[in-house]
Amino acid sequence: xxxxxxxxxxxxxxxxxxxxxxxxxxxxxxxxxxxxxxxxxxxxxxxxxxxxxxxxxxxxxxxxxxxxxxxxxxxxxxxxxxxxxxxxxxxxxxxxxxxxxxxxxxxxxxxxxxxxxxxxxxxxxxxxxxxxxxxxxxxxxxxxxxxxxxxxxxxxxxxxxxxxxxxxxxxxxxxxxxxxxxxxxxxxxxxxxxxxxxxxxxxxxxxxxxxxxxxxxx
Amino acid sequence: xxxxxxxxxxxxxxxxxxxxxxxxxxxxxxxxxxxxxxxxxxxxxxxxxxxxxxxxxxxxxxxxxxxxxxxxxxxxxxxxxxxxxxxxxxxxxxxxxxxxxxxxxxxxxxxxxxxxxxxxxxxxxxxxxxxxxxxxxxxxxxxxxxxxxxxxxxxxxxxxxxxxxxxxxxxxxxxxxxxxxxxxxxxxxxxxxxxxxxxxxxxxxxxxxxxxxxxxxx
DNA sequence: TAGATTGTTAATCGATTAACAATC
DNA sequence: TAGATTGTTAATCGATTAACAATC
Numbered sequence: 253x254x255x256x257x258x259x260x261x262x263x264x265x266x267x268x269x270x271x272x273x274x275x276x277x278x279x280x281x282x283x284x285x286x287x288x289x290x291x292x293x294x295x296x297x298x299x300x301x302x303x304x305x306x307x308x309x310x311x312x313x314x315x316x317x318x319x320x321x322x323x324x325x326x327x328x329x330x331x332x333x334x335x336x337x338x339x340x341x342x343x344x345x346x347x348x349x350x351x352x353x354x355x356x357x358x359x360x361x362x363x364x365x366x367x368x369x370x371x372x373x374x375x376x377x378x379x380x381x382x383x384x385x386x387x388x389x390x391x392x393x394x395x396x397x398x399x400x401x402x403x404x405x406x407x408x409x410x411x412x413x414x415x416x417x418x419x420x421x422x423x424x425x426x427x428x429x430x431x432x433x434x435x436x437x438x439x440x441x442x443x444x445x446x447x448x449x450x451x452x453x454x455x456x457x458x459x460x461x462x463x464x465x466x467x468x469x470x
Numbered sequence: 471x472x473x474x475x476x477x478x479x480x481x482x483x484x485x486x487x488x489x490x491x492x493x494x495x496x497x498x499x500x501x502x503x504x505x506x507x508x509x510x511x512x513x514x515x516x517x518x519x520x521x522x523x524x525x526x527x528x529x530x531x532x533x534x535x536x537x538x539x540x541x542x543x544x545x546x547x548x549x550x551x552x553x554x555x556x557x558x559x560x561x562x563x564x565x566x567x568x569x570x571x572x573x574x575x576x577x578x579x580x581x582x583x584x585x586x587x588x589x590x591x592x593x594x595x596x597x598x599x600x601x602x603x604x605x606x607x608x609x610x611x612x613x614x615x616x617x618x619x620x621x622x623x624x625x626x627x628x629x630x631x632x633x634x635x636x637x638x639x640x641x642x643x644x645x646x647x648x649x650x651x652x653x654x655x656x657x658x659x660x661x662x663x664x665x666x667x668x669x670x671x672x673x674x675x676x677x678x679x680x681x682x683x684x685x686x687x688x
Numbered sequence: 689t690a691g692a693t694t695g696t697t698a699a700t701c702g703a704t705t706a707a708c709a710a711t712c
Numbered sequence: 713t714a715g716a717t718t719g720t721t722a723a724t725c726g727a728t729t730a731a732c733a734a735t736c
Contacts, residue, residue, distance in 0.1 A: 261684055262703065264675055268668035272649065286717060295654065298717095299705050306719060314718040315712045331671050332678030350568030355666060361674030401677060425677040427670055431490065435686045436513065442676035444669055444687045448569075449578060450486035451662050452645055453549050456579030457482055458660035459619060459643040460550030466479055468653050469662045480727065504693060516693095517729050524695060532694040533736045 259307045265470070266304055267331055269294070274324040286317035333361045337425075338397065340366040342414070343405030344374050344384050347429055351403055352379045365399055370410070390414065394421035401425040408432045477525045483688070484522055485549055487512070492542040504535035551579045555643075556615065558584040560632070561623030562592050562602050565647055569621055570597045583617055588628070608632065612639035619643040626650040 273294055277285060291298040305311055305323075308330050312318045328334065339362040341348050348367070357364045368387040369375055377384045385393065387406075393399075402423050404411050411432035425442045426434050434443045454469055491512055495503060509516040523529055523541075526548050530536045546552065557580040559566050566585070575582045586605040587593055595602045603611065605624075611617075620641050622629050629650035643660045644652050652661045672687055 259679075259682065259684070260703070261687055264672055264684060265668075265687065267675060268665070268671040271671065272668065288717080295651075297705060299707095300703095302717095302719065303704080310719060312718050313712060314710070315716045317717065330675065330678075332674045333671065335674065335678060337674065337677060346568040346571040350564040351666075353564040355670060357670075360667060360670040361678070362670070401673065424680065425673050427673050433513075440680075440685075442673065442680070442685055444673040444676070446664070446666070446669055447486070447688070448573060448664070450483075450490065451664055452573060452575075452578040452580070453486040453489065453551065454482055455619065455643050455645050455660065455662040456550045456553065456555065457485060457548065458662070459555060460548075460553060460579070461477075462642065462658075462660070464477065466477070466482060467658075467660055469479055469483065470665070478727070506693080515729060517731095518727095520693095520695065521728080528695060530694050531736060532734070533692045535693065 263304050263307055266296075267327060270301075270304070271324065271327045271331060271333075274320055274327065277320045278324050282320050284317050285320055287312070289317070331361060333359065335361050336363040337361055337401055338363050338365045338399040339401040339403065340364070340368065340390075340393075340399045341403045341405060342368050342387065342390075342411075344369040344377070344379070345371075345405060348403070348405035349379065351405065352382075362401060365397055366393055368393075370406075387414075391417050391421055394418070394423070398422055401427065403427040404430045404432070406430060481522050481525055484514075485545060488519075488522070489542065489545045489549060489551075492538055492545065495538045496542050500538050502535050503538055505530070507535070549579060551577065553579050554581045555579055555619055556581050556583045556617040557619040557621065558582070558586060558608075558611075558617045559621045559623060560586050560605065560608075560629075562587040562595070562597070563589075563623060566621070566623035567597065569623065570600075580619060583615055584611055586611075588624075605632075609635050609639055612636070612641070616640055619645065621645040622648045622650070624648060 273290065287298040287301040291301055309326070311323050311326055336358065339357060341351060341364065344352070344367050352364070352367065364382065367379060367382050367384045368390050369384050370387045375384050375386050400423065402418055404426055408431045411430040415432065415434060415438060419438050419441060423441070426444070428434060428443055428445045429448065431447065434441060458466060491508065505516040505519045509519055527544070529541050529544055554576065557575060559570060559582065562570070562585050570582070570585065582600065585597060585600050585602045586608050587602050588605045593602050593604050618641065620636055622644055626649045629648040633650065633652060633656060637656050637659060641659070644662070646652060646661055646663045647666065649665065652659060676684060
């Protein structure tokens with residue numbers, strides 16, 4: 253892999269989409285594709301595809317295009333989808349349960365190793381082979397099993413109360429569904445925020461201003 | 471309100487966050503705030519705040535700053551949070567149920583008027599006062615109740631099969647959790663995509679490349 | 689009035705697109 | 713070889729930041 257020069261957030265955000273489209277092509281037994289063909293499929297410019305891919309290496313061949321299987325595998329490796337990074341979920345409420353049941357963590361690069369909740373009615377329940385644990389045991393669990401990533405499905409205040417503990421105990425990545433702002437006070441951790449409420453309000457703006465240009469938000 | 475000039479996707483995406491912070495300030499009985507103070511609170515530049523707000527009007531006062539309550543109300547109105555736009559949810563699986571139970575639609579500008587599912591085991595169940603309906607009744611429902619927005623919590627193929635019907639029956643906005651690409655074939659509709667799987671894979675990239683700069687994605 | 693802070697224009701920065709020489 | 717398509721550099725476009733005159 254080429255030394256990762258110039259990899260902007262925009263590029264990183266587009267990588268999973270490339271990976272997804274290539275997976276679809278692979279399932280259809282497409283063996284090669286040019287940036288132009290892919291650009292028509294994905295509705296982006298061929299230039300952007302070539303620029304994006306070249307942040308990571310020269311995966312194509314002049315006059316030929318890209319080998320779908322190879323490129324898919326390379327992007328998977330860049331995304332780390334085979335790393336099985338140990339991950340936990342904080343909060344087994346509606347959202348937590350939805351993630352547990354609808355997200356294929358192993359296909360995204362993670363192994364789900366623990367689920368934590370403070371509600372006694374939920375503690376002890378079983379989901380996809382994991383027993384929901386008391387969130388009071390979180391620190392001890394981290395010291396034993398060293399999860400690296402946490403999906404935050406608890407309210408802002410509870411997230412705030414646990415943030416320092418998590419970082420101190422080796423959590424380096426947050427998939428954050430709360431409105432707590434992690435990287436404000438935590439250096440060196442990676443955060444992907446998913447603000448569902450904000451995203452719905454953005455849609456409210458868009459349908460409220462139907463006439464205006466903006467038609468799509470990712 | 472000033473004529474909406476130059477409102478980019480970036481600005482629209484930031485609006486709900488401004489609204490959220492102002493709501494918090496309001497709860498703390500803060501009556502006025504300068505762009506500088508707000509910028510420190512939100513970790514953005516004061517310049518950007520002033521630029522963003524000025525897309526919609528001059529809500530501040532030289533030498534004083536912004537009236538929190540007024541600005542909060544104005545942003546709410548711009549976002550359309552009081553519009554009560556009729557909305558439906560397609561799919562009452564794990565994710566659909568999570569949205570029903572954890573998102574406050576009325577506070578985001580919507581009134582939830584229908585929930586649809588194809589699984590017979592779920593049809594007829596009750597959530598927050600709504601009975602889950604057979605998705606086969608969707609078209610008829612639309613013609614009677616005219617929902618304007620749909621949250622898509624069904625698989626790509628099912629979304630694809632229903633897309634034309636929905637658009638033909640007046641749905642103009644999609645909160646899309648599937649990997650079906652709406653605006654490819656549908657003109658004039660507004661789409662906010664939420665690709666949870668992609669977002670988790672982006673986090674995988676980030677923790678796989680810990681050393682590199684990027685630390686936060688929204 | 690003097691001090692503060694906006695609204696807005698100008699400068700900078702970064703991301704996207706276009707172009708093309710390299711090369712399979 | 714000729715045609716196609718990449719990798720990469722240069723040009724354009726848009727978004728962010730800085731600066732400052734207007735003004736409360």
